[in-house]
Amino acid sequence: MTKKYFPSLQAINRAKLTINEVLSGTPLAANLNLSEQFQARVMLKREDLQQVRSYKIRGAFNKIKSLSPEQLQNGIVCASAGNHAQGVAYSSYKLGIKAKIYMPTTTPKQKIKQAQMFGRDNVEIILFGDTYDQASAEALKDCEENGQTFIHPFDDPLIIEGQATVALEIIQDSTCQIDYLFVPIGGGGLIAGVGSYFKQVSPNTKIIGVEPAGAPSMSESMKKGEVVKLENIDKFVDGAAVQRVGDLPFEICKEVVDDIVLVPEGRVCTKILELYNRDAIVVEPAGALSIAALDYYADQIKGKNVVCIVSGSNNDITRTEEIKERSLLFEGLKHYFIIRFPQRAGALRDFIDNVLGPNDDITHFDYSKKTNREKGPAFVGIELTDKKDFDGLVQRMTEHGFIHEYINDKPDLFQYLL
Structure with a gap:
């Protein structure tokens, strides 16, 4: 019977010697904002600072x-x-x-x-x-x-061993026992390498994999006990959106991964914006995955030493508006309606004065009078400052006779109109 492949410490050390000539030294840095937020010592392994801006x-x-x-x-x-x-x-x-x-x-x-x-x-x-x-x-x-x-991106021993050098550096640079390690998962090469090193050197560290909710390839494979191919995935988190994880990473992950967290793409977008606004850190969607997962482990990591691998920063600035939009939708701050306005002078002014709250803002308005009917439909986007204001907004529309249809929960129609 063929012995299962598992990265050895010797092979990982050999990989480190091989790649030293092209590596940029990436810090393991404590993050004050995250540490305060989660009442833990949260450290970031900044692979976004590599020469090619990823591990x-x-x-x-x-x-x-x-x-x-x-x-x-x-x-x-x-x-x-x-x-x-x-x-x-x-x-x-x-x-x-x-x-x-x-x-x-x-x-x-x-x-x-x-x-x-x-x-x-x-x-x-x-x-x-x-x-x-x-x-x-x-x-x-x-x-x-x-x-x-x-040259396979993840399903190859030498690839896995190269990625495992991230763990070697984390152990070398850490001054404390690491309790939790959060690692993004795409095809599985990074977590297979990092997890295999930690399980041999720091077996008490909990290895938490993180996948985008729209592409849970490893999670589904773990559930079924075999590698599965997903038919449809959300490609937004492009660095981690694969239909099928690697065979070698899957076998290794069965031994080294303690849990997998699925993070909605909207939450990932929120974290991208927070990292930029609070810490001036620019990350791509996959690079924010590990940090976005901390919200789901808030109770467990309190008082613990935590490392998140920031996997990359290759973000296209043209995606900024989409990232902001996805974040607002996820946070319950952006809402879209089809509203039937009475076709009379002053109808829009009536809506603004009597329906919108003092802090609400119309961010999208598409209206076209195409018929002689009494009420004309408009596609309206409204941004709130507090998601708790939503119920009051809907109630006021009803009270003032504005017939409306909520679009956020109708994905096909939403995509078509927007």
């Missing part, structure tokens, strides 16, 4: 550096939602080899430009499919047809 350079360089001259001569291929692509691109440039990088067409433009910038003339970027999984299938097909080596 992915670790596994990518460790794998590529191991290839034979023959393999390097034929070139390499990878598929990525963004961060692995940048790690492969930078490694290719440093080692002077050619790489094809497949990325989903939905990848934020910032990540595409960064991959090209890091790889320069050594990389060719190919956009294919709507998800990482579709891009990956096309990349594997290319490898088979042209004899190139595929």
